[in-house]
Amino acid sequence: MRILLDQVYGAENFISNVVWIGSGSSKVRFSRGGLDYMLIYAKDKKQAPQWWEPKDNAQDILNFVAKQKEKQVTIDEAELALKKFLKVNQDKYAAGLASYASIDSQWRVFTTASIVNSLDRPNLKYDITDPATGVVYPHPDKGWTLSKSTYQALYDKGMIVFAGNRPRKKYFLEDNMTQKPQPIVQESRSKAHSQLEKIIGKNNFRYSKNVSVLKKWFNIVSGNQKDVTIMDFFAGSGSTGQAVLEMNAEDQGTRQVVLMTNNEQDIATTVTLPRLRNIISGDWVSGKQRPLLGLLEIDESLLKVEEN
Structure with a gap:
């Protein structure tokens, strides 16, 4: 992946490889695994903002x-x-x-x-x-x-x-x-699936991302700007969409988010869209939550699946 992205963005624009240490499995002979990698590039590294994060506590x-x-x-x-x-x-x-x-x-x-x-x-x-x-x-x-x-x-x-x-x-x-952030994340991915079930109920998607981790790194790499556009080409369960909606609700930002998925195994219609609708309305399966678009009406034309 690093070789491919070097060709796309230019090796000179590589910034960091963030290691995400999640939950591994004990049903293996050697390493438990549980590692993910976030390769971060800039369109132009010289123009990228400095990274900062709040000091814990x-x-x-x-x-x-x-x-x-x-x-x-x-x-x-x-x-x-x-x-x-x-x-x-x-x-x-x-x-x-x-x-x-x-x-x-x-x-x-x-x-x-x-x-x-x-x-x-x-x-x-x-x-x-x-x-x-x-x-x-x-x-x-x-x-x-x-x-x-x-x-x-x-x-x-x-x-x-x-x-x-x-x-x-x-x-x-x-x-x-x-402070300057360390390129390490230690958070179990099981929390993400648990939250997804609270939002839309039982589902077969097992690879959702932790919204808290996404929010943290979206803020870091954007220099805490509140008006950026975030695009996710592999939308999956829609964690990116929820992260951006929560960020805007927390700091009155105007970030925009674009999600794309090929709807493999009907994931867009059974997971991504239901999640976004419930997040926006506040109607979680587990109970009423704060609507993330306030009193705005949901424009269903923006939440659709385009067939090829």
């Missing part, structure tokens, strides 16, 4: 601190509570996120990072004085990472703290809520 930290502020505790008390909260939930937070354990006078959550240079920079060698204490910090052997003017501008903005034997730069969590 980052909002939980901001919410926790906001509740401490509502309790009218002191900042020192709130910071101590935050450190305990992060320790108790250490399995939930990556090391980088767990480092956001400090609160400034404006109730902003922050971490700090070294401004010591790892490369020798003679023009960045200057001593720094802490105005509050008068302590002078000699420049490190290879200099700082900041020019004197940049350092002063950051200090004036309250972005420099003096901790230990070095000044350090502040990084606020609210300004660092995203």
Whole structure:
């Protein structure tokens, strides 16, 4: 597949091979399998947007601190509570996120990072004085990472703290809520079939995709744009259509989706179309759900099977 797509899009436009680790089978002699691959290309890699995704659980930290502020505790008390909260939930937070354990006078959550240079920079060698204490910090052997003017501008903005034997730069969590995505997905595909049954009832389609995974990667590869067109040449059960409808409902986007299928084994008429109709109307077999097109009427002319 990679060789074929290199010929279609150009090897220079290949971006990533995302590995989807789903449920494997134990009824094998060697490997359980359960791997799928999403090969991602751009029409023009140079024009493709950068990829970002929200940091898992980052909002939980901001919410926790906001509740401490509502309790009218002191900042020192709130910071101590935050450190305990992060320790108790250490399995939930990556090391980088767990480092956001400090609160400034404006109730902003922050971490700090070294401004010591790892490369020798003679023009960045200057001593720094802490105005509050008068302590002078000699420049490190290879200099700082900041020019004197940049350092002063950051200090004036309250972005420099003096901790230990070095000044350090502040990084606020609210300004660092995203991260670069890893090209790995770990989610069982069984969830997708379970949801499909809730929407249209019992069916023979066993290869539906997880809507949550599709939504995540549609957002990532589109640079979180809300007005893109998403086309699926192998529509299958219609997971792509549901994903786009849910995304628009969640962020008031105007994305469009085009689904195509050859209707093999009547999949379009027995699975894809019933799923889309039920998703749009909210009439799931398992019970009433929120309609995903609000008060708009369903245009059945857009939900049809064209015979060859």
